[in-house]
Amino acid sequence: MSDINSHRIANYEMEVWLDHDKKTIKAEQRLTWVNHSEVAIDSLPFYMYFNAFKNTESTFMKSAEGNIFGDDISTRTEETWGWAEINSIVANNQELVHKAKYIQHDGNLDDQSVICIYLNESVSPGDTLILDMKYDAKIPQIFARAGYEREDFFNMVHWFPQVGVLEEVDNIWQWNCHQFHRRTEFFGEFGNYDVTLHIADHLIVGASGCLVDTKSENGINTFRYIGQDIIDFAWCAYPHFCVVEDKWEHVDIRLLIPPEHSHLSDRVIRAVKHSLKYMTENVGPYPYNTITVMDPPMLGLKAGFMEYPTFITIGAFHIFPEGVRTLESLVAHEFAHQYFMGIVASNEKEEPWLDEGFVTYHEDKIMESLYGEEASMFNIGGYKVCNSSFSRQEYTNLPNPSTGAVARQGWEIKDGFKGITYSKTATVLKTIEGLLGNDLMIKLMQKYYNEYKFTHPKANDFLGLAKQFILDNGKEDAFGDVDCFFDQLIYGTGICDYAVGNISHFQPVKNLGIFDNQKEKTFSSGDKNDRLSAKIVLYRKGDVIIPVEVLMTFEDGTSKTEYWDGKNNYQEYIYHNSPRIAKVEIDPEKKVFIDIDFNNNSYEMKRNQTALLKVSSKAMYWVTQALQSLFVVI
Amino acid sequence: MKIFKSTYTGIKLGASFWKISSIITLLQVLLTSLVGAAVWSWMGDTIGHSVGFNDLIKGYNHDVIQDLINHQSAGYNVVLKISLWILFLYILVSPFISAGTISCIIEGKDDIKLFLAKGSSYYFKFLSLSLLFLIIHLVFIALFGVLGSMILQSGLESYATEVPALRMIFGLIIIYAIIVIMLVSSSLIAKRELLVNGSGLFRAVGSGFKFAIQHFFYILGIGIIFLLISSIFAYGLNAVVNSVVENGFVMVMVALILQILIIWVRNLIRIMYQVTLVLNPFK
Numbered sequence: 010m011s012d013i014n015s016h017r018i019a020n021y022e023m024e025v026w027l028d029h030d031k032k033t034i035k036a037e038q039r040l041t042w043v044n045h046s047e048v049a050i051d052s053l054p055f056y057m058y059f060n061a062f063k064n065t066e067s068t069f070m071k072s073a074e075g076n077i078f079g080d081d082i083s084t085r086t087e088e089t090w091g092w093a094e095i096n097s098i099v100a101n102n103q104e105l106v107h108k109a110k111y112i113q114h115d116g117n118l119d120d121q122s123v124i125c126i127y128l129n130e131s132v133s134p135g136d137t138l139i140l141d142m143k144y145d146a147k148i149p150q151i152f153a154r155a156g157y158e159r160e161d162f163f164n165m166v167h168w169f170p171q172v173g174v175l176e177e178v179d180n181i182w183q184w185n186c187h188q189f190h191r192r193t194e195f196f197g198e199f200g201n202y203d204v205t206l207h208i209a210d211h212l213i214v215g216a217s218g219c220l221v222d223t224k225s226e227n228g229i230n231t232f233r234y235i236g237q238d239i240i241d242f243a244w245c246a247y248p249h250f251c252v253v254e255d256k257w258e259h260v261d262i263r264l265l266i267p268p269e270h271s272h273l274s275d276r277v278i279r280a281v282k283h284s285l286k287y288m289t290e291n292v293g294p295y296p297y298n299t300i301t302v303m304d305p306p307m308l309g310l311k312a313g314f315m316e317y318p319t320f321i322t323i324g325a326f327h328i329f330p331e332g333v334r335t336l337e338s339l340v341a342h343e344f345a346h347q348y349f350m351g352i353v354a355s356n357e358k359e360e361p362w363l364d365e366g367f368v369t370y371h372e373d374k375i376m377e378s379l380y381g382e383e384a385s386m387f388n389i390g391g392y393k394v395c396n397s398s399f400s401r402q403e404y405t406n407l408p409n410p411s412t413g414a415v416a417r418q419g420w421e422i423k424d425g426f427k428g429i430t431y432s433k434t435a436t437v438l439k440t441i442e443g444l445l446g447n448d449l450m451i452k453l454m455q456k457y458y459n460e461y462k463f464t465h466p467k468a469n470d471f472l473g474l475a476k477q478f479i480l481d482n483g484k485e486d487a488f489g490d491v492d493c494f495f496d497q498l499i500y501g502t503g504i505c506d507y508a509v510g511n512i513s514h515f516q517p518v519k520n521l522g523i524f525d526n527q528k529e530k531t532f533s534s535g536d537k538n539d540r541l542s543a544k545i546v547l548y549r550k551g552d553v554i555i556p557v558e559v560l561m562t563f564e565d566g567t568s569k570t571e572y573w574d575g576k577n578n579y580q581e582y583i584y585h586n587s588p589r590i591a592k593v594e595i596d597p598e599k600k601v602f603i604d605i606d607f608n609n610n611s612y613e614m615k616r617n618q619t620a621l622l623k624v625s626s627k628a629m630y631w632v633t634q635a636l637q638s639l640f641v642v643i
Numbered sequence: 644m645k646i647f648k649s650t651y652t653g654i655k656l657g658a659s660f661w662k663i664s665s666i667i668t669l670l671q672v673l674l675t676s677l678v679g680a681a682v683w684s685w686m687g688d689t690i691g692h693s694v695g696f697n698d699l700i701k702g703y704n705h706d707v708i709q710d711l712i713n714h715q716s717a718g719y720n721v722v723l724k725i726s727l728w729i730l731f732l733y734i735l736v737s738p739f740i741s742a743g744t745i746s747c748i749i750e751g752k753d754d755i756k757l758f759l760a761k762g763s764s765y766y767f768k769f770l771s772l773s774l775l776f777l778i779i780h781l782v783f784i785a786l787f788g789v790l791g792s793m794i795l796q797s798g799l800e801s802y803a804t805e806v807p808a809l810r811m812i813f814g815l816i817i818i819y820a821i822i823v824i825m826l827v828s829s830s831l832i833a834k835r836e837l838l839v840n841g842s843g844l845f846r847a848v849g850s851g852f853k854f855a856i857q858h859f860f861y862i863l864g865i866g867i868i869f870l871l872i873s874s875i876f877a878y879g880l881n882a883v884v885n886s887v888v889e890n891g892f893v894m895v896m897v898a899l900i901l902q903i904l905i906i907w908v909r910n911l912i913r914i915m916y917q918v919t920l921v922l923n924p925f926k
């Protein structure tokens with residue numbers, strides 16, 4: 010690939026030797042780093058991810074609170090812990106290792122997941138620093154994602170000393186390099202990776218980037234991978250992988266799947282290809298030549314469900330019915346991360362919603378464009394669920410949907426990580442789609458991609474762009490107060506709930522009673538009016554204000570659409586000389602997808618007895634079937 | 644083969660007990676119509692007037708059902724509770740059904756009066772027997788549940804793949820099915836002992852187990868044949884019900900009638916099974 014896409018600020022050349030028996034690596038790495046700032050730099054912080062798995066005092070372990078994925082860490086033996094140690098750091102022929110110090114900007118003084126390297130000579134703006142490092146690392150048995158498992162399974166993610174991101178915040182250039190927290194992982198600088206791996210020849214290897222060279226000598230295979238314009242590099246190894254290769258346009262797809270899952274290969278490959286197609290057509294071009302998908306065996310499941318540049322991990326199971334498409338959905342999700350985090354590289358540690366929320370939204374779009382909007386996620390035994398409904402329910406089913414705002418720093422999230430960060434964000438984006446229309450929403454995402462690809466956008470970048478886009482396209486009426494719209498949904502914790510209160514009809518009487526008529530009091534018997542007046546009462550039960558359309562349908566078949574700005578909690582409409590109301594629907598097209606209860610959005614005067622008969626008889630049928638099956642012995 | 648001959652005879656004779664099957668169906672439907680009524684009032688009162696409710700006529704709708712459960716959970720809990728109570732009530736009703744059915748089978752009469760008379764007069768004897776078998780069955784369920792979770796836990800930890808654990812679980816399910824077939828057969832033979840020989844409870848249970856063990860393969864064979872028949876039948880007719888497009892009152896009624904028919908045929912198949920074992924050739 011020859012196009013230069015990113016500024017290539019942090020470029021790595023690495024040579025790594027894996028000792029699969031001792032579960033260690035020995036490595037040499039050269040970092041070529043460009044000072045893209047306007048200030049001289051005399052120190053560089055590096056992520057030392059493996060030290061998160063060194064002991065229980067690391068920030069990662071402390072935030073895990075005793076168990077990770079249900080695993081009790083108190084029974085861990087010595088050889089299962091991991092660490093990384095730099096032995097040599099050379100810049101300008103000067104050894105700097107003695108000056109390196111673990112730093113704890115995030116507070117925990119016992120943490121060693123960030124190390125700072127102090128230079129003898131500072132790097133001027135525009136200059137390039139070459140830093141040669143030698144380090145050893147003990148690979149942990151997987152706590153989460155990174156590490157080894159039995160049978161020589163290795164998932165090498167977040168594994169090498171990686172330089173932090175130098176960024177300008179409020180006109181001040183500063184490093185952004187947080188400790189490794191339990192829930193936050195990605196914020197890296199773009200660059201090229203040239204990685205040579207020396208690995209025993211019984212292991213089948215997969216990695217980020219393109220494989221450009223292989224050699225075999227004395228039972229050791231040497232693989233050279235090159236990855237361009239990426240923010241991280243990951244690799245894996247396992248002796249029993251089946252390798253499935255395919256191609257979509259310019260992209261080589263490589264699937265590493267254990268034999269017991271290989272019957273699912275076609276499903277995975279189809280999902281990868283469709284994800285590539287959808288994201289290319291609706292967000293922006295996929296700028297890389299490869300995508301590697303690793304499905305871990307059951308013993309390495311904790312390595313699954315993750316995303317790294319041009320390398321994703323999934324999680325299949327031997328029995329996976331066709332109608333349960335969580336496998337395809339997972340592929341779509343992890344692939345969408347190539348765009349949000351990989352290319353549009355927001356700070357997942359500080360603003361995870363820009364990453365996971367945008368990805369969940371696109372996961373839903375990919376799945377619904379492939380399998381239809383009725384049953385994209387589940388279609389089994391009459392149980393039909395589409396992805397966007399599933400995401401919405403993950404949010405609305407939270408014990409407390411107001412537990413926190415969408416915009417929260419990753420390590421602050423104690424509750425509703427999935428339900429808010431992923432699902433509420435996706436539902437907010439689906440609401441924006443509803444209010445903008447699908448075509449404009451695609452244009453908005455394309456604009457976001459084009460303006461922020463290979464950079465590190467922040468919330469305000471997206472929000473500013475989205476608000477301007479709404480104004481430019483004359484859509485502000487649909488959103489009401491555009492600033493308020495985003496404030497409520499991104500920074501607020503309120504819920505959105507519109508409801509039809511009641512509908513009544515009355516016969517208005519006019520001119521009835523005693524009236525003063527030329528100094529005399531006269532009685533008037535009133536004007537008769539055969540036609541009715543209809544009164545409709547609507548409520549806004551939640552705090553969130555979004556303008557909605559209200560569709561009134563009358564008994565004579567005519568209808569009228571009202572526009573309610575939603576500002577008051579109470580709204581009434583009165584129609585004089587009107588036919589009787591047949592039904593009232595707030596937001597009939599479900600544009601405001603964030604509404605927490607759709608059922609109360611409408612009221613039909615005539616109850617649907619047939620539907621009632623159907624569901625009641627079904628309930629009766631199922632319980633009878635249960636009676637017949639459960640008590641066979643008596 | 645003895646197994647096929649008795650099965651054939653069982654099916655042939657059993658098919659004539661359509662009145663008994665009808666009265667059992669009626670009892671079951673009466674009981675479960677309480678659940679139907681609870682669902683009717685819950686949904687009718689909460690979302691009956693919602694436009695979204697109409698979507699349920701097309702089938703399951705995740706938004707409608709989940710929003711309903713989320714925001715109207717009180718009624719949902721009532722439906723769940725009523726369903727559980729009905730399952731419990733059925734434990735009390737089934738000895739009556741068994742006593743009535745098996746008496747009619749023994750006397751070779753598809754006679755509702757006889758069904759009701761024998762059902763009442765042998766009720767308490769059958770109730771004790773049923774409870775005893777229910778307890779034995781529950782013990783096995785608990786045992787297999789524990790075994791299954793142990794296999795899953797240790798299997799997933801100690802093997803590289805999930806396949807061995809899945810195979811073991813599959814094996815466990817087969818063993819469990821065999822045990823259930825043996826329990827159902829022993830229970831039936833014991834019930835016959837109670838009716839024909841007027842044996843005491845434990846004596847009847849003893850001879851039930853003795854017979855089942857002595858004729859293990861015969862009983863297993865018949866059990867498997869009927870399991871297959873009812874599975875194929877249930878699968879087929881459910882497919883028919885699912886294929887009915889319930890888009891209006893008429894089609895909803897057609898589906899309802901079909902559903903009741905399925906319940907009725909399942910009861911008839913059970914009677915055929917009982918005929919096969921109760922009127923067995925091993926005297």
Ligand SMILES: [Zn+2]
Nearest residue numbers: 342346365368
């Ligand atoms: Zn994700």
